[in-house]
Amino acid sequence: MNFTYSTTSAQPAGVSSDHSESLPSAPQEHGVHTGEIRVLLVDDHALVRAGLRALIEMIESIDVVGEAGNGADALRSIERLHPHIVLLDITMPDMNGLEVLQKITSRFAGVRVIILTMHEAREYAVQALHFGAAGFIPKSAAAAELKDAIEMVMQGKTYVSAQTPQQTATRIPINADKQSELLDRLTPRQREILVRIAEGQSTKEIARALDISVKTVESHRSQLTERLSIHDVAGLVRFAIKAGLINV
Numbered sequence: 001m002n003f004t005y006s007t008t009s010a011q012p013a014g015v016s017s018d019h020s021e022s023l024p025s026a027p028q029e030h031g032v033h034t035g036e037i038r039v040l041l042v043d044d045h046a047l048v049r050a051g052l053r054a055l056i057e058m059i060e061s062i063d064v065v066g067e068a069g070n071g072a073d074a075l076r077s078i079e080r081l082h083p084h085i086v087l088l089d090i091t092m093p094d095m096n097g098l099e100v101l102q103k104i105t106s107r108f109a110g111v112r113v114i115i116l117t118m119h120e121a122r123e124y125a126v127q128a129l130h131f132g133a134a135g136f137i138p139k140s141a142a143a144a145e146l147k148d149a150i151e152m153v154m155q156g157k158t159y160v161s162a163q164t165p166q167q168t169a170t171r172i173p174i175n176a177d178k179q180s181e182l183l184d185r186l187t188p189r190q191r192e193i194l195v196r197i198a199e200g201q202s203t204k205e206i207a208r209a210l211d212i213s214v215k216t217v218e219s220h221r222s223q224l225t226e227r228l229s230i231h232d233v234a235g236l237v238r239f240a241i242k243a244g245l246i247n248v
């Protein structure tokens with residue numbers, strides 16, 4: 001994990017300085033929690049969870065009540081431990097974080113979810129907030145920002161890290177005809193890999209899920225980026241959204 005110990009400022013979702021587009025706001029529940037804040041950590045990497053626990057245990061009035069390494073364990077832990085906040089990674093095996101998020105928001109109305117992820121692209125924040133997340137923080141954020149996010153979310157507000165770009169450099173001028181033309185360039189396997197990339201899966205996770213080699217995934221990925229003329233993950237996510245390959 002790449003936390004530093006400097007303080008950063010953040011801005012609420014839905015606010016952008018010079019851009020007409022804004023991030024959607026997550027559902028809000030107002031009212032400050034006055035007792036100890038119960039937090040559940042959900043990440044498939046034990047070292048990441050250990051680092052998060054160490055950071056959070058330094059914050060007064062916030063208690064880590066449990067950890068989970070996958071989505072199924074996370075849902076069971078929420079039922080058993082009744083956390084106020086779930087810190088949730090996107091990239092996980094079996095069920096990715098966005099799928100887990102949807103299940104949490106549909107089954108546990110009082111639980112607030114903060115996405116804590118390696119993916120900084122705005123499109124991931126858009127998806128997360130659309131599915132009901134109350135916050136979005138990249139793992140490269142400063143440690144102090146985690147405390148700010150938890151406190152703001154517990155006040156019923158939405159928190160999006162200032163590090164989340166309000167726009168990305170690559171724009172895809174796409175209409176229906178262009179979209180169809182680009183999709184026709186991809187094989188069914190390449191489309192499947194594109195969807196998994198857009199959902200936040202790593203090359204190794206895609207290889208494991210499709211029972212193919214990492215080298216084969218890399219080959220398909222290289223071919224699809226060339227055929228789409230899109231060479232960054234943010235651009236691939238944006239294309240998948242606009243093409244209707246993933247739902248937001």
